[in-house]
Amino acid sequence: MINLDNFFRNFNLYDKETLFDIKSVTQIDYYNHNLLAIPKYINEYWTSKQRQSNSLHEVSYRACFKPQLPRFFIELLTNVDDIVYDPFSGRGTTALEASLLNRRFIANDINPLSLILLRPRVRPPKIDEIAQRLNEINFNQDHKQDIDLSMFYHEQTFKEILSLRCYLIEKKSNDKEDYIDHWIRMVATNRLTGHSKGFFSVYTLPPNQAVAPESQIKINTKKNQKPEYRNTKEIILRKSYELLKDVTDSVRKNLWAVAENSIFLNCDAANTNQIQSNSVSLTVTSPPFLDVVDYASDNWLRCWFNDLDVNDISKNLVMAKSLDKWIGFITNVFSQLYRITNANGFVAFEVGEVKNGRINLEEYVVDIGIKSGFTCAGIIINQQTFTKTSNIWGVKNNTKGTNSNRIVLFKK
Numbered sequence: 001m002i003n004l005d006n007f008f009r010n011f012n013l014y015d016k017e018t019l020f021d022i023k024s025v026t027q028i029d030y031y032n033h034n035l036l037a038i039p040k041y042i043n044e045y046w047t048s049k050q051r052q053s054n055s056l057h058e059v060s061y062r063a064c065f066k067p068q069l070p071r072f073f074i075e076l077l078t079n080v081d082d083i084v085y086d087p088f089s090g091r092g093t094t095a096l097e098a099s100l101l102n103r104r105f106i107a108n109d110i111n112p113l114s115l116i117l118l119r120p121r122v123r124p125p126k127i128d129e130i131a132q133r134l135n136e137i138n139f140n141q142d143h144k145q146d147i148d149l150s151m152f153y154h155e156q157t158f159k160e161i162l163s164l165r166c167y168l169i170e171k172k173s174n175d176k177e178d179y180i181d182h183w184i185r186m187v188a189t190n191r192l193t194g195h196s197k198g199f200f201s202v203y204t205l206p207p208n209q210a211v212a213p214e215s216q217i218k219i220n221t222k223k224n225q226k227p228e229y230r231n232t233k234e235i236i237l238r239k240s241y242e243l244l245k246d247v248t249d250s251v252r253k254n255l256w257a258v259a260e261n262s263i264f265l266n267c268d269a270a271n272t273n274q275i276q277s278n279s280v281s282l283t284v285t286s287p288p289f290l291d292v293v294d295y296a297s298d299n300w301l302r303c304w305f306n307d308l309d310v311n312d313i314s315k316n317l318v319m320a321k322s323l324d325k326w327i328g329f330i331t332n333v334f335s336q337l338y339r340i341t342n343a344n345g346f347v348a349f350e351v352g353e354v355k356n357g358r359i360n361l362e363e364y365v366v367d368i369g370i371k372s373g374f375t376c377a378g379i380i381i382n383q384q385t386f387t388k389t390s391n392i393w394g395v396k397n398n399t400k401g402t403n404s405n406r407i408v409l410f411k412k
Contacts, residue, residue: 016043018041019041022038041379041380044382046382055244056121065405070086073348074103078281079103080102081104083103083105085283087333088269089114094284095118100254103258104261106265106280107262108266123182124183134184134236139232141166143162143166151220153201153227156229165307168181168185184236197230199230200235203225210302212300268316270329278340280345282346284348331368346412348408349365349408350405360406369408377411379408380405
């Protein structure tokens, strides 16, 4: 069994020494105000520069972490065929990394879009299968338009999107949607809006969120632009080539084999009775952070395309507007995590800082995890040199959660 304290203290893969502190991090017992020293390790434990991720990860989703994060913990704390779990799966980063490392996974998210984005990437088709299916779909049918999206799409582009949407709705309603259709749905969902000619839309916000129609009208006016025709079949095929770039026949075979022995869930993370007790070796996850991200509103256009009711999704999503409500929800999640984690299993719980760093959620998570029965192995903080992107967003230091990952590591 690996000595985690020695591992994190002496980590120097990227020629950086670990900053270690055991005095300044204390348990926040919000009932009794007890203090408990917890080790904190600060280093660059993974990095996007030196460890490129598989091309299958390149789909956009709001507030997702980099693939290097779950890979680090999966390689460190699990073996082949172990079960890796993510109760807040999002785009499925943890599950996909587990699959690529020949670990079984359980992926759960109460947002059904999560399954749409994950399932096809762990059961990827071949490029010729995608091309053949696209050629079989009539993209030029006339369908009733129940929504005005002329501020996003050229008339012919929207006609093609409607045709594809109706095709997928019909296939699903007749229970005839297969893995190729799942793939086309996923790629089309990912290409709905963006800021380059690789998307169906005119220039708009990055593809992990969709602005409201009235906001897009303002963008069009400001940039003096109008939607140009985009060939949806060509865009879907081009993006498929990019996603499948690293998928060899052996990788595809292994992914399919893992997926057949894994579990996809669409339920409340605090109520996962479908998962067997003492079955999970490692959980790697990042929960919704208070009221920071409105996942439902950001994905309204993706919901429309996939015939999902965004209002129903909003009712189910946890958007805690106060720290007390967030603590209550996460406490219930940890009760489930303790039940399903096997003896000597781990939970790597990534948290962010909110309200400009005035609330350090990791300290509350330490308390919740210990009360649930876990032992806290420490807080691991991964700090990276800023990228061009982070400077664009006005982020110039390592004091905010957007610039570093803060993981509370627990052991059962």
